Amino acid sequence: MTVTKLRWTILIISFLVLILGGWIGINLGGFLPTYACPYVGGSRGGICFLFRLQFLLGNGSLEAFIGLGKHILYFSLLVIIIGRAWCGWICPLGFVQDLLDLIRRKLHMGYIRFPEWLRDGLRCVKWIFFFIALLIPLWVAYPLFAPAVASDLRQPHCQLCPGNYILPLLVGDINGVTVNFKSVTTIVMSMLGLIFSVTLIVGAFLKRRFWCLYCPMGLLLSWYRKISFIKLKKDCQKCTMCEACYNACPVEIEQVFKERENEDVTFSDCTLCLRCIEYCPEDGALQATFLGKPIYKSANKGFFERQHIIT
């Protein structure tokens, strides 16, 4: 079984558990570092950390902040264990994007690659989302000005998040996929959310893992990469700079092939999908380690086998 197949299997299973698991009584808690959208309704198998973060910040009471500390602790533990593999292997929205990517490949279409300047320019988007999720709930909790607007801004990131619109749609709930006409604020927010959802669907069809570069959850997870148990390592002596890893990378991290000095190549955008290792033609040039022990190494044999050059 190749790593890609294993990843697909886990993606499908976790999608089913997180989106439909509620029907058979699965509840994994409210601190999941992945887009387990609570708006899916009763069938949800867990709740996204960002939802609870906004909820507790927006509450503003002392108990809520204490609860938040506990929440962040559980969240941190989950992230430290497998790092951003949550994005590459578990995230339901990542699964939707991979599915669209699969359809594109079956149609023999190419994909778009953004030039580096555009990538750099869009790097601020996830920070904007992050601050929306962090600061607006505080305004909601302590509405010092414009309280009428603030009251309509509960869960501000959720109102913008494409997962809020796409994931319920996948379980047949079309009620959420409308503009909320309650007030001007909700109209603007739900319009933006719908625009982002359409952007994600079109984008993911044309570009691999389109939304992952703008996801604030990914930003949160990337802060743990230095202490996370799972790491991507490179033996720079063995690398021939063939760029196979760069071309295989769904989030198009250039540094992974450019790196010539440091062993650690777990970059902040890396979703640990391990495709780079699978596609690397050099024995042991790239490897994934868990607590320092190698769990998956690149191999020349695997490279040729994957291309059906040898069987």
Next chain:
Amino acid sequence: MQEESLQKSDQLQRRKAYFARGLVRSAETVLAGLEESPDLPQGMHYFINIMRDAFVKDQGEDFSNPFCRQGANNRKVIGTYCLMVPEELIYAAGAIPVRLCGGSYEASCIGDELVPRDTCQVVKASLGFSSLNLISLYRKCDAVIIPTTCDAKRKMGEELSRFTEVWMLEVPHVKESEGSRRQWLEQLYVLKKNIEKLTGKRFRSGKIRRKALDAAIKMVGRAQYEARRLYEIRKSSLPVILGSEAMLAINAYSYNAASGWTGEMAKLNDELEDRRAKGLSVYSEHVPRILLAGSPPDLSQLENSLSRRRDGRCDRG
């Protein structure tokens, strides 16, 4: 006046004949020398014959090599001047790639008169072959592709375009920058168009199709796999094959269909692995080895590395 030009052409004819004899003699010396070697693996004969077809038996009338002879039967032959040229595109278009890159000391003497003294031997020999128009490999090429890998090759294109159609392929010299990646891709699209234009007499027939390209990539990939296997075998401390032999076997790829070469290479590799398992070696483990790298391995260099005391390990390209 007429007499003078007649005399000149007569001189040229004689010079050509002299050159052809010299070329055949030196090539045959090298190949016969290799064949006499007591430790020659059985699988090597195929590659030696390929080289003999290209340089000894060939008298410029037609290819003596069956692979290249297909070129005479309405398939186009495209000469390439280095490993950087994507042969997959040429195969996919139904044309035949042959790798040129000089290959004879005699030819380089001819080229000496066309370029400055300090030009590299590869360029001199390539120009020598092209100007003399003697060997089918150089005569029958419908076009040649020259990647700008080094300074001399960059300048060679202009000189060579006097004899044949030349397509330059600008190889970016910096890998890391995004600009050079884009540039390389653009180059390949232009090359694809050029090849399609050359091969496509009728609408669609010469187009490079997805399936054909896929098959070509796999075919060349298989050849690369076998070449890699040979180097893996040669990495072992026990030398199971002479450096010059390995060099010749690798080099025969240039004058042979990738698929045929791969099959024979697999046989040779199996034989060598068998030798290694039995502990057979061409000489003792402690003989120092010399690494030859950089220039393309050819018959003229083979001559130098033929000495039994040396083990030339040379990279392709």
